[in-house]
Amino acid sequence: MTAKTHLISVAISNYANQGNLPNAINDSETLQKSLTEKYKVETFTVLHNEEATRANLENTLRECKEKINEEDSLIFVFNGHGDEENDSFYFLLHGENTDDKYFGAEFINKLRSIDCKHIILLMNSCFSGNIIFDTSTQKNLQDKSRMFLTAGSFGQQVDDSSNKNPKNSPFINAVVNGLQKNTEVKLSLASIYVEVQKHFENTEQKPQYGHFEGYGYENFYFELIEDEKITWEKAQKENNIVVYETYLARFPKGDFSEDAQSKLDFLVSEQKYWLLYNQEIANITGKYVSELKEPRWLQEIKDLNQKANEIVNRLTEKTRMEEAWTKIKYSNMIGEFRTFIGDFSDSEYIAIANRKISKLEKQLKDRATWNDIPNKNTPPRNRKPRFELYCYEFPNGEFVDIAKIKIKDLSDWINIENENDDNKKVESIKRYLNGYDQPEYKRKAEQLLEKLTINKNIQKLEIDFQEAQQSQDIAKLNDLKNDIEGFSPTEKSFAEKLLQKIIFCISEYENGFKNEALNAIKSDRTDLMIEFYQKYQDTYFQEFELFKELKNCLNSKEESTYRLAEKSKQIADYEAYINDFQAYENAVYLSDAKKRIEELREFEKVKNSKEVADFALFLETFPNTFLKDEVQKRIEELQTEKAQNQRFEEIQKNPTIELCKEFLKNFGIDSEKGQKIYQILDKLEFEQVKKAQNSIEACERYIDTYPDGQFLGDVKTILKKLISKQKELSLFEQAKSNNDIESWQKYLYETEKEARSAEDEAFAKERLKELQAIKEDHEAFEKADTKESYLEYMTTHKNGLHFEEAEKAYNKKYSGFTDANEFLGSKIDSLPNAIQDSMKNVSEELKKGQTETNKLLETLVNEIKNKNENKGQFKLSDIGKVVIFILIMLFIFLLGRYS
DSSP: OOOOOOEEEEEEESSSSOOOOOHHHHHHHHHEEEEEEEHHHHEEEEEEEGGGOHHHHHHHHHHHHHOOOTTEEEEEEEEEEEEETEEEEEEETTOOOTTEEEHHHHHHHHHOOOOOEEEEEESSSSSSSGGGGOOOOOOTTTTSEOOOOOOSSSOOOOOOOSSSOOOOOHHHHHHHHHHHHHHHHHHHHHHHHHHHHHHHSSSSSOEEEEETTOOOOOOOOOBBHHHHHHHHHHHHHOOSSSHHHHHHHHOOOTTTHHHOOOOOOOOHHHHHHHHHHHHHHHHHHHHHHOOOOSSSHHHHHHHHHHHHHHHHHHHHHHHHHHHHHHHHTTOOOOHHHHHHHHHTTTTHHHHHHHHHHHHHHHHHHHHHHHHHHOOOOOHHHHHHHHHHHHHHHHOTTTTHHHHHHHHHHHHHHHHHHHHHOHHHHHHHHHHHHOOOSSSSTTTHHHHHHHHHHHHHHHHHHHHHHHHHHHTOOOHHHHHHHHHHTSSSSHHHHTTTTHHHHHHHHHHHHHHHHHHHHHHHHHHHHHHHHHHHHHHHHTSSSGGHHHHHHHHHHHHHHHHHHHHHHHHHHHHHHHHHHHHHHTTTTTOSSHHHHHHHHHHHHHHHHHHHHHOOOHHHHHHHHOOOOOOOHHHHHHOOOOOOHHHHHHHHHHHHHHHOHHHHHHHHHOOSSSSSSHHHHHHHHHHHHHHHHHHSOOOOHHHHHHHHHOOTTTHHHHHHHHHHHHHHHHHHHHHHHHHHHHOHHHHHHHHHHHHHHGGGGGHHHHHHEEEHHHHHHHHHHHHHHOOOOOOHHHHHHHHHHHTTTTTHHHHHHHHHHTOOOHHHHHHHHHHHHHHHHHHHHHHHHHHHHHTTHHHHHHHHHHHHHHHHHHHHHOOOSSOOHHHHHHHHHHHHHHHHHHHHHHH
């Protein structure tokens, strides 16, 4: 990518708060035209008058930072007002006044973020020469350069116009003349500076040129537009390898370098192809001639072969020449180009080679002449002509820019040596040291400056010492002491006696100060400490530790005195504080204390008021009062008291639990009204407990809420009864559920008699009696295992649950029959055979009727059980009797039927 040079031009002719500069816009337009029409410079942005604001300039720099490439260059031109502050340069943009300055250091810092090869500042304003001191050293940027060319030197104002050219400033006029008269392809900024210097030789205005510290010293060049275009047009017209080689040699990074290289590569490739093509033709035609003795086209083929060989020889020689040229074309060895001319005397590159030899010889002579110039050990008067001779012999030489600067440097130094007035010489040396990056005789200048100023400084120090001694200004004495101690050994030797006088004087003053300070601190008296502070506060001693200690003591004393008043909030304490510290200029709380007193006096008038409006008026009068919390608290108390009285009256008229609880929640129980409401609520809650007679929860809630309630005993009695009743109901239900002796006994023995109803108690006793009888019946039956025990059980337990079972067991063991079938069977066996046969038939009929009989028996048993449960007198043994009776009747019936 071709490197470009961008232009940002800022100019203000019409200022709102400063005098106008009629030529500023003219200067910007004239310089822009010269740069863009003749040189390879592209306009990036132009900001004139109202467009030239800080915001627009900084937006332009940000845009430039995004678009510019690292190989590009940037020229920034400013035409407008400039000024200095503490030796620092600043310039004014449109709409800015002297309180809103764009300092050079700030601006250069903005430029530092732009990553490009060169940045050049052309500053046409007063005091622009000060800009060299507005940069800090920037390390590791030797591959980039940052240069300046200013309209004036350090601390110098400049002209906006001249009689020679009223439309442009002298500085811009000189720069444009240097640009216009140039005919070289590349024009350095240093050359422009030399031309500019010529315009100001006999004037006080001295433009400055240089590099900012921390960057490289590579020069910046303005490149002509026309020369490259003409060379390129010529190359396109001739269209051969030589002209493209010539263009690329002069413009290796030109606008058309890519096209030139492409065309050059094509022509070289084409030449190689044409050589190969003719070599093939020569080979074919030569073979044809050798193999055929008398071909028909022999002569024509011989001619073609001869022509092809001629072309091959010519192209081969040309290729050899091209290869030789390619090897040396970038060489800096004169012998190689002379060898090439000897080997290829008719080559197309002879002219280029001769120019190259001429250029290299000129360079060698240039460097030899430059190296032959004497060094600094030679007197300046003898060195200056040698530099002038070099510039004359080599106006476009490699070192001409440096030579011109050296000539100016030597001229300035010679003038310094010829100056007889020491004051003027001192000023000249200072300008000399500030006017060059590395002055030729910097060390000599510094030594001479030191030598010239030493006597003057010593004389001034004597006068300053006498003044400081008379005024007892110890700070000034210390400054004098430090100045002398910082002198060079030579200068210090002249001031040694004066130094001893100063040290002795300082010692006396310091001892007196220390004694006063210790006495004041030890006394702990506010008035003495303030008096001491006032005496030394603006003196050298204010940096002493004793002074700081006393100041801390005084501040601490003031702080504690004021805090005591803040804590007590008493007018007398604030007045005591003011009385003690009103003479202390460093007092922090004096104004606060006075405000506190005023507020306290007003508060005294209203603090016992019963009206909220009085306190609201106080806050309106003192919106930021330190009594705000007390006043707000009093307002809240009054508002609360009013609301409390209103609610109290409402409750007395219509007392409810909800209203009482709300009152106590909002106003508490501590007040007299709170106690009364509490008693009312206590009574209402007790009434609720009485209404909820069966509610244990209501009783417990009352006891928890009113541990000292007036009805606490009554509620506890009710709760005890409810708990006892609850226990009785629980045990009764448990007994009914379990239906065992233990549960019913627990119910009767563990519940209080008052808690049991008569019906429940009777029922429980009856169930217990029945269960105990059943238990006794069961135990008696279990013990029966003999005839007597069975008879005893059946006799004593005629209604027992096991009576039937006992009777059955008894009959089986002791009468031989267990049931009716067994009885009938025994009877049938004793009958005649004929009857026995008949009985078998009866037995079958009995079997058939067994189902019906069983149903009948089941119904009968159930009826007996029911009667037994209902405490009837029907016995279980009756079942057997009935069954036997029915069977006998059935048997007789059947017997009669079958007989």
